[in-house]
Amino acid sequence: SNIPKIVILGAGYGGILTALRLQKELNYNEADVTLVNKHDYHYITTHLHMPAAGTDKAENARVSISKLIDEFKIDFVKSTVVQIRTQDKKVILEDGTLSYDYLVIGVGGEPETFGIPGMSEYAMNIRSINSVRLIREHIEYQFARYKREPHRTDYLTFVVGGAGFTGIEFVGELADRVPELCKQFDVDPQLVRIVNVEAAPSALPGFDPELVEYAMQVLTKKGVTFRIGTAIKECTPDGVIVGDGEEIRSATVIWAAGVRGNRLIDEAGFETMRGRVKVDEFLRAPSNENIYIVGDNSLILNPEGRPYPPTAQIAMQQGVTCAHNLVASIRNQPLRKFEFKNKGTVASLGKGEAIGLAFGKTYKGRVAAWLKKLIDLRYLFIIGGIPLVLRKGKFF
Ligand code: FAD
Secondary structure (H helix, E strand, O other): OOOOEEEEEOOOHHHHHHHHHHHHHOOOOOOEEEEEEOOOEEEOHHHOHHHHHOOOOHHHHEEEHHHHOOOOOEEEEEOOEEEEEOOOOEEEEOOEEEEOOEEEEOOOOEEOOOOOOOHHHHOEOOOOHHHHHHHHHHHHHHHHHHHHOOOOHHHHEEEEEOOOHHHHHHHHHHHHHHHHHHHHHOOOHHHOEEEEEEOOOOOOOOOOHHHHHHHHHHHHHOOEEEEEOOOEEEEEOOEEEEOOOEEEEOOEEEEOOOEEOOHHHHHOOOOOEOOEEEOOOOOEEOOEEEEEEOHHHEEOEOOOOOEOOOOHHHHHHHHHHHHHHHHHHHOOOOOOOOOOOOOOEEEEOOOOOEEEEEOOEEEEOHHHHHHHHHHHHHHHHHHHHHHHHHHHHHHO
């Protein structure tokens, strides 16, 4: 048939928003839409620090894709993309091949280790449902191990690399979880150390300095030790080597210091900067008018010419514009330029504590924590309406 084929790779923030918008805007038989994702669920990345620390169940951070999309309008394929072949307009899956007329790439980023030796071998990442399940079990296991080998206090030292959004949100949760674990395993809380190591001269770069100060105070009071302006030089099976050779012995290293684009993008032959593609004003890949790239794999410059940090917020807005432009292309209508509207950012610092910037104002403490909840509920509403808010909302 001549019905155009749209294939969306990845059901993350960018991919799922593109799919949901297409489902709404396309008329019957205007296009064949296929959504491909590694898992049969969508996960809420911005909530993953909680199941990672064990303050919430992993179950609450994921939603079955069949509950989000209308399978009469969109074909869902649960599979892993192994190669994108732009010349043949084909996508190679682990178990098959798809051809497309229009392609949307939304497979999300990967951890960036900056070539630090041992980091990809020995550190864990907060990335997916599977990765946070591993972190949670690993942390609990260290407490259990310590009880059998009480001289090994390194089992009770937790090193977190990176004091950006992810690192800060995670140490806040972990600090909340520690008292519970100490009680459960009869461990003296004084022996537990959470060390947050950051190479930059400040935590939470880009945030208002007063808020950063507040965040560090709150977290320090909860028991987090900060090593700001300290680079991790190497990760080993015994911990990390920092700065000028000092060793922090630890059986747990979580790397939360960087994201790069997906390997698939480099391998497909696109021109990239750390795996991210500088897309045109309509979100298309250079010299590939039929390929849109959304989320962590795309690079968009702000009016000052600096790249926007990859966030869920920008990925969602890109999904909306991407769907609009796909429909416009099919109908031979003019495309719409993408413009990021920053609605603000809130970083959680554990239970009842957060910092944020929204509506041109700064927030901290309980009010900021409510704001965070509101943002999470709004997201559930956007992707799954009231039913999803009722089902999952109470956990956020
Ligand atoms: P993702 O959401 O990463 O989704 C990618 C999807 O593609 C996944 O479903 C994955 O399974 C699938 N996939 C990957 N590879 C393949 C493959 N080969 N084949 C098939 N499918 C594949 N941003 C904010 O704006 N606010 C926050 O508060 C915030 N907090 C965060 C907290 C944490 C702990 C983390 C880790 C991130 C946070 N972010 C936050 C950043 C945000 O989560 C990301 O920018 C966002 O998820 C990017 O969306 P995406 O659409 O690019 O891809």
